[in-house]
Amino acid sequence: MTTPNPANDARTPPVAVWQLLEKLRGQDLTDWRVAPLDGRPSPAERGLDIGFPFGWYAVEMADFVAAGQVKPLRYFGTDLAIWRGEDGKVRVTDAWCKHLGAHMGHGGKVHGNLLECPFHAWRYDGDEGTVKDIPYAKAIPPQVKRKCQRTWPVTEANGWIWVWYHPDQNVAPMWDVVVHDEVGDPEWTPFDTIEWTVYGSIQNMAENGVDVAHFKYIHGTADVPKAELRWGDWGRGADVKAQMGTPAGIVDGLISYDTMGPGQSWVRFRGISETLLVASLVPVEEDVLRVRYCFTQPKQQADGPGAGLARALIRDICKQLDQDKVIWDRMRYEPNPIICDGDGPIPQFRQWYSRYYAQPQGDTNLRAVG
Template sequence: MTDIDPKLAAATDARTAPVAVWKVLSELKGDALKDWRVAEVHNRPSAEERGIDLPFPLGWFALGYSDELKVGEAVPLRYFGRELVMWRGEDGKPRVLDAYCRHLGAHLGYGGRVSGNLIECPFHAWRYDGEGVVREIPYSSSIPPQVKRPCAHQWVVEEANGFIWTWYHPHGEAPRWELDHYPEASDPAWTDYQRHEWFVYGPLQSMAENGVDNAHFQFVHGTAGFPDAEIKWDGQRRSGIVSAKMGTPAGEVDGRIVNGQNGPGQAYTRFEGISETLLVAAITPIDKDRVHARFAFTQPRTQAEGPGAGLARALIRDICKQFDQDKVIWDRQAYLHDAIICAGDGPIMKYRRYYQQFYAEQSPSPARAAG
């Protein structure tokens, strides 16, 4: 643990509330807090003013929870700066296409309906399969040859861990790695997901860097000190173990946070020390300066429904509170390619170099760490 001035440590103890961002959230409770998490931030600076010029990273990204899309249902989506339509055919499989009909440009997600395993345009009932091939035009004796071919951009779709995922690559290339599967997500001994969501107005990379920013845990989240972190890098994977003191009504306890990511869009965190918890974090970019974050929590039923239920619920509330605190900063944070890093910050620049592998499009190289 890094040595800290005792007066500074006391001023930022987790059992007190001096941290500046907490004041923004102090009056938000219940539904008001939930509304704030997904509300438009109207007075934020533009992406251009904030230097947000990063491409969308490639990888697996969540489009929604599996149980939110029923058989025979079609829904509009916007991710990766594109309008999309997602539907579940009679065979139970989810499919995704770019949303605009190749005929006269109607949006398939608004008024479109499922016909068997096809999506039907609300304008003239052209029917597409999951590759974007027009299979039926009910009023015509022929199908134009241009729409008998699959769309150039293919959306690979899979279901895992209670989510619907798609592989994103700006040039439509095939997946480079497989999704991770978490056994707790389908284990009857663990609870159904407790779900929380946010819209964050910043680039996904800035949010991801947070996990290796050791110093912010004290100054944003009020931990009693800077956490000890062990981080490993392996191809598209990153894993880490963070040890930190956690404040509770009974005093501080030693906590451990084991986290990992499989590319930029699929991540997990396991919390140990207070109440065992798995957090599945599904983070998907909407536009260059807007991200959809979904947190799905599951816990052992013996803890969540037993004598320790109150503590288990409190842990989830605290994790979400920390994300709220980060969001206050992320929503207006500039992105600095030439960020100046000092001793104690953590491996932020190493993380930026790791993250470069997820940009198929040109992205400025991260600056070297100072010192």
Template sequence: MAASTDARTAPVAVQQVLSQLKGEELKTWRVAEVRNRPSADERGIDLPFPLGWFAIGYVDELPVGEARPIRYFGRELVMWRGEDGQVRVLDAYCRHLGAHMGHGGRVVGNLIECPFHAWRYDGEGIVREIPYARAIPPQVKRPCAHQWVVEEANGLIWTWYHPFGEKPQWALEHYPETSNPEWTPYQRYEWFVYAPLQSMAENGVDSAHFQFVHGTAGFPDAEIFWDGHRRSGVVSAKMGTPTGEVDGRIVSGQNGAGQSYTRFEGISETLLVAAITPIDRDRVHARFAFTQPRAEAEGPGAGLARALIRDICKQFDQDKVIWDRQAYLAKAIICDGDGPIIRYRRYYEQFYAERAPVPAAALA
């Protein structure tokens, strides 16, 4: 019964890996390469990148006039913010002689300039200027085949990914807390996880792992709702705090494969914006951005508010220990009590554009 009177999870098997990591060592572990791990092929990771909106940075990390290299979806990209304040993204390699424009490239007005021969591109990949040439070759006067649609929302920079370059099929969600001055600026955490995005996403409906990985007293009973590209869930439960139990709710939502949120109600009001973006087949960049009401985060309940965030991050650390070496089994053997993992996989299939569409009946 002790677990029901304290918000902190009990020690579990994966804690043997984490128990010696504190402070800066823990932060370093979260983003460090996992050496001697099995390859993606050995682990059966052959999943495509899912389509959808994905975060590629925080808004305040990219000032006007700055360019930076990024890598997502198995591609080298360059991202820059022009003088007009707009963020643009292109495939990174110059169409001239292949220089990487994210390394040494500079912003000129709203254009990105290649560091090799100063060819200048707009956000569609059209070469607008070549300083030493009398004429621009006609092949580079046309937009690039793959266009990267970019939007800013909730303090993050997002791009729409589709393997065939198709336009966005749904809109980004906006969370009012992120622009409310009565809520705190983001507390930010990040990880690199060596797993496919789908395996990480399935974790939210895997009921049984909460006890054995996170040390909860039992399995959470969640209501899950499926609506096209959206999924939402509600967990209502008694939550332990140092002063006793309170009625709490965890409300989560998923807007396609790349945008999700979780609202924690009861212990300390908290919004978690989870921005999780695939880099390669077996590597994912995970950002957790937390905001809380200032009255709670900076008031008498500040300690509890901080403890909630620590516990959420600790649970993600525990999951990472598993994910970093987990194989992907396309024909997983599921038993009663596991939660709707197979149903979730059917839902997720719609985000793989390279695969044949799943019949609507299979998603029911």
């Protein structure tokens, strides 16, 4: 009698689903997506201590902070304070007051367009990074009359608040956020947003898109998808043509994936159901990412006869990220991977992606290059 080979046994489900996801449904699945992952190795052990790639990042939805409101944030391994002034403009600074170190995101106030510290009411200009007023003092110390606080470039687009990150705070934004006409269009649905916490790096997530072989073994696709790749100065993309089965038969589909910098990515799905996916991927720590997928579809489609297919497409996309998360949460970054002829263009991707890391002068060790 021949013993079946488990690798070829159709009864053996994909490892990610088999181990963690098969029995997760409803609220249990929602909770798992953002649950803490205790006992994981340090970022250094996993090769994730390479810094954050610079670019625009969608940190919060536009309605996160109202006019006159202050809130705390933590991204890029840094405590931040965010507020919206009376002029309607959002501002972000480092959180700690230069006076005695109070966290201004907790209990701070908006005074006009200034951020007022909750401890002694020192008032900061979120554009200049200076102290403009100390209500109980006759004079402002000269050290804080000049720039003393890091201010973060901010813009709003696509229903999100975007913050520019660069390890050198003096480097201004190098490109603009791409605006999507569908977002806010009355003919398109409001965002349907799903959230994950991924315990890994944003580069590993991005590399997944060119790792074509994993689609068969993690996602269970019948074949390895073929994509037409596009490489730009600061953005990249791919077009994947596929035949997809539906209750009405085979449909020719097109999946177009695009990025602008490491922090902005979006996917347009055409064929079964027209869908725009806008992704927010923001590093919190070196080994922690906050990931949010926002879906919008034409209302006529989402509420029409094909509504079931439209919802099923979103569920399937989220299922694939669930499967990837099981791997990302536990993988390390291999700076010198051994690549075989069935892999996608991983070395080319790493060479291209290295442009997002600010290297110290004279440092030629590009950790992002395999």
